[in-house]
Amino acid sequence: MMNWHALSHTKQDQIWSHVNKLVKWKPGSRFHHITPPDPYRVFDISSGVSGKASNDDVVRVPNDLETSILKAFQSCTGNQDVIYALDWQHDSYTFSPHQAMPKDEFGDWPVPIFPDGDYYFFFHQGFSLGLLGDPWKCTITVFGEELLKAIDKYRPILFQDG
Template identity: 30%
Template sequence: MNNWIPLSNDQYRFVWDKFYESFNFSPSVHTKDWPSFALPTPYLTYKLTDYIDSDLDELEEKCVSSLRAITEPSEYIYALDWQHESFFYNPHLEKGAANWIISFYPDGDYYFFLQKDFRWGYLEHPWEHTITLFGTELIRQFEINKPSIFGAVVRRS
């Protein structure tokens, strides 16, 4: 089975419309407008630290491990890339030879990993260089399995 399944055009419009509405999403490069989305509680936002390549490998490993801990083996979540193709993603399936389609590190785009009912999520801000976690289950998993590039907490509820 494929762990990255592209959303159809209808699915894409549905999930992005729901995201814009639910999170009052307003993308911006201007610091006065950050974090660019309203957050449900509880949430925790980490500033990302400088890194080397092995830190990004560790980030991927810990993100996948944390997502596996709170999803069922057959469960797909949303993996969204703002203004680009987005996917259903299953963290339990092996990535195989393919590279990650959507990164756990914000390298110039907004990337979001969300439970289908938006009960929890991993939100990346490309210009603020932050990761926001929301939902008790996901926050708890990352407290247990915190990546080394998660620096200071800059916001919390």
């Protein structure tokens, strides 16, 4: 997939190490907390969890989330910037939000925005803004002033209560 570039294991380890310090996350700890740098907001996404969403929403809500987040990323990044897409304990990638976003055979990005069982973290290459998906708490935490403003402008359906 042209715009998705897998990170080497060495690079992944370096990025995760930096991320764990940045957001004070201790994966595997029973009482894990994700605390990103200020400013940040936590959005409850439990209404999008399978079983709680209507059949129409099962497709519409994740697509809307991807579209909205992509617009938000585009508005806070330059054409040459990349986003790290991190999938806890799986392959991680970089992508440009300004290029085509191909999907896999299931219609998903290699690392989806909606955390459906795994932690999915997205960081600007300079780590000044990002998005942290927590599958256990059914939340997406958005940090960085520019990204928060962009989320307000391109608000996903799921974030209406946030």
